Amino acid sequence: MGSSLKRLYAIYGASGFGRGVMPLAREQLIAENIQNYELVFIDDAECQSIVNGHKVYSFEAFLELDAADKYVAIAIANNRVREKLVQKINLYNLKHWSVIAPTLISMDEVQIGEGAILCNYVHFTSNIKVGKFFHANYFSYVAHDCIIGDYVTFAPGVKCNGNIHIEDHAYIGTGAVIKQGTPDKPLIIGKGAIIGMGAVVTKSVPAGVTVVGNPARILEKK
Ligand code: UDP
Numbered sequence: 001m002g003s004s005l006k007r008l009y010a011i012y013g014a015s016g017f018g019r020g021v022m023p024l025a026r027e028q029l030i031a032e033n034i035q036n037y038e039l040v041f042i043d044d045a046e047c048q049s050i051v052n053g054h055k056v057y058s059f060e061a062f063l064e065l066d067a068a069d070k071y072v073a074i075a076i077a078n079n080r081v082r083e084k085l086v087q088k089i090n091l092y093n094l095k096h097w098s099v100i101a102p103t104l105i106s107m108d109e110v111q112i113g114e115g116a117i118l119c120n121y122v123h124f125t126s127n128i129k130v131g132k133f134f135h136a137n138y139f140s141y142v143a144h145d146c147i148i149g150d151y152v153t154f155a156p157g158v159k160c161n162g163n164i165h166i167e168d169h170a171y172i173g174t175g176a177v178i179k180q181g182t183p184d185k186p187l188i189i190g191k192g193a194i195i196g197m198g199a200v201v202t203k204s205v206p207a208g209v210t211v212v213g214n215p216a217r218i219l220e221k222k
Contacts (some may be wrong), residue, residue, distance in 0.1 A: 007037040008067035009097060012059075012085060014041040017137075018075040021117055022054060025073065025099045042072065063092060071097035074133065075117055079169045081111045081153040082133050086115065101138075113150065131168065145183065155197065161186065163197050167207065171196035176216075 039055040101120040113132035123141040131150035140158040148169035161180035166189040174197040181187035190207030200214035
């Protein structure tokens with residue numbers, strides 16, 4: 001009977017990040033009191049059939065499974081891969097899913113787009129807008145009046161201060177610190193820029209470049 005079919009929830013990616021997100025997903029489903037479901041991994045590499053107690057399916061095998069509804073959260077840090085997988089998921093009757101750790105702090109007027117993954121101890125203060133498929137790894141924060149685009153990735157411990165605009169597909173490395181902007185002149189991290197781990201970003205970063213160090217400087221391609 002259709003009504004007895006379970007719901008399927010999947011974490012796409014059974015590698016490093018995905019295995020860190022799975023326990024958050026498990027906790028979230030319990031907290032939401034969802035009944036009659038199964039929580040699995042999707043991974044297209046040939047890997048074990050069970051990882052940390054959860055079945056692993058290829059995307060094609062996942063599509064074949066019988067379920068009332070299928071929800072997918074993409075837990076792969078590479079934002080180009082994430083976009084490619086979103087396009088693939090959109091071709092089928094699947095729902096995007098956000099996984100949000102119970103320790104998230106989110107103050108006033110915080111808007112977050114679909115498909116986000118927010119790990120433990122992520123902190124948003126107030127008046128923040130974030131696009132689709134954002135990842136914030138643990139201990140990252142975003143302060144007031146920031147605007148963050150689509151497919152942006154924060155590694156662990158990113159310190160994103162107030163009045164910063166981060167454009168689509170930017171990747172911010174572990175422990176990077178970004179100086180605050182002002183309301184009339186926000187600090188801008190351009191589209192697809194990469195901020196190296198531990199970088200101290202004191203001024204706007206153009207689209208497409210990589211910056212490293214303190215103060216952060218453009219890493220020239222050799
Ligand atoms: N992956 C996949 N389909 C794709 C691209 C990647 O299933 O089209 C999987 C890949 O097999 C790997 C995971 O995504 O298991 C990415 O893991 P990686 O260690 O590269 O990144 P992280 O877990 O740190 O995001």
